Amino acid sequence: MKTEIISRVRIKPSSPTPPHLRRYKLSLLDQLAPPFYIPIVLFYTAKSDHQHHRSGSSSTDHKSQRLQSSLSKTLTRFYPLAGRIKDHLVDCNDEGIDYSEACASIHLSDFLLLPKLELILNQFLPLDAYNTMSSEQVPLAAVQVSYFKCGGMAIGVCVAHKIADGSTVAMFLNSWAAAFHNKSGSGDEEEAIIVPWLSSASVFPPKDLPVISLSGLTMNQKVVTRRFLFDAPKIAALRTQLIVKNGRTDNHPTRVEAVTALIWKYAKNIKRVKSRSKGVSLATHVVNLRKRMTPTAKIPENSFGNLWCSVAAEATTDESEEAELNSLASQ
Incomplete structure (x- = not known):
């Protein structure tokens, strides 16, 4: 199985971040978090067995537009993700996150019969999640949407561990899903979409700590990922x-x-x-x-x-x- 990248864009918040919110403080626990990305891949089956993906088809284009539009709206609430880390804070400059789309060469059902973790990590994620963040200018989040022949898709998301944990990433994904499914733009949208509380530094204030590189601890070791199934x-x-x-x-x-x-x-x-x-x-x-x-x-x-x-x-x-x-x- 191979995936072929068909497009790359930069998604920015749909509304600019107000000047008084431009400096987001990292908490002490953020400072101590490892300089990696948290990777998540979500698989979605097609609504019908007859939905076959064709690059450039109208249904795929419509879905792509909705995914990008709803992601842009979600970033207005999760605006630190669209910024860049500088010292002990995030410059919420709305530079955005990387977004790519790809075509997979097989059907989703064939892949899920015996999913290989190496393929998930190497072909469905937008970047190498376990490589250290070597630059302050790298995006704090990235997304890759991969379309299968059957019409199913995989959404791979990487979020910098320096500003988020697993619960934060789940909250971000749930908010994006709510924005995607809201078509009317009515007032009900505000009730369904999660608004994050962005003041954890008030509970765990940051400290003047040296930046410690973990690259030497991880890159020289062989790391193996295995999957265990318990029914x-x-x-x-x-x-x-x-x-x-x-x-x-x-x-x-x-x-x-x-x-x-x-x-x-x-x-x-x-x-x-x-x-x-x-x-x-x-x-x-x-x-x-x-x-x-x-x-x-x-x-x-x-x-x-x-x-x-x-x-x-x-x-x-x-x-x-x-x-x-x-x-x-x-x-």
């Missing part, structure tokens, strides 16, 4: 099997806890066999702070920026085969 009945059975002891009551773990415990257990076993030693084992998750702040009113659900922390659970003892999963799920 719903198997996860439900695993949850039923496990009991989490939280000090007050015994209950079943969440799906994330159950699957994490399972992967953690076998990772521990592999390490033990390879190193022939027990040692300390950690499982790490990234946690969204928006619902965990005290008081919670300080951080609204629609907060823009990096509002997360890394939390580790530690397992220092080896237990019986039967008790190990329960213990890891509890941790």
Whole structure:
């Protein structure tokens, strides 16, 4: 499978950013975020099996115009994405984000039968998401829309981690989707489209920190991405099997806890066999702070920026085969 780029444009906000909003402060957590992009690829099937994509067809042109127009409107609300980072702030100069369109050589259904992560990362994203941002002049976001032969499409989005986390990217995509589906331009549009809260620096003020390059830590190592599939009945059975002891009551773990415990257990076993030693084992998750702040009113659900922390659970003892999963799920 190959994708061929058919167009490249720069999308700018539909309305200019007011002068008093031109300087967007990065928060302390933004400063500490890695200089990579957050990559997301969304796949959409065609409404009908008879919709075949032809480059330049009227239906594709109409969809392309709506995607670009709604994206431009969304950038007026998420205006830091259209700016450029300078020192510890974003110059919201409305330079815009990169937007490209491509044609894929196969049907979406054929690709989804056995999706290859290498193809997703290399052909459906607008840029190399895991290469460090080496210049202050690079766009803070980029989009690639790829059309399949059947009429389906993939939308690949990369947003700079320096100004956004996963929740921010999801909020941006939901707002763009709402703008795309609103055709009437009525007052209801304002109710459906998310307006971000752009004041996270007031909660986590920035500090005068040196800029640390992570390129030497990542580019010299071989990084492998793998995909694991767990179907719903198997996860439900695993949850039923496990009991989490939280000090007050015994209950079943969440799906994330159950699957994490399972992967953690076998990772521990592999390490033990390879190193022939027990040692300390950690499982790490990234946690969204928006619902965990005290008081919670300080951080609204629609907060823009990096509002997360890394939390580790530690397992220092080896237990019986039967008790190990329960213990890891509890941790």
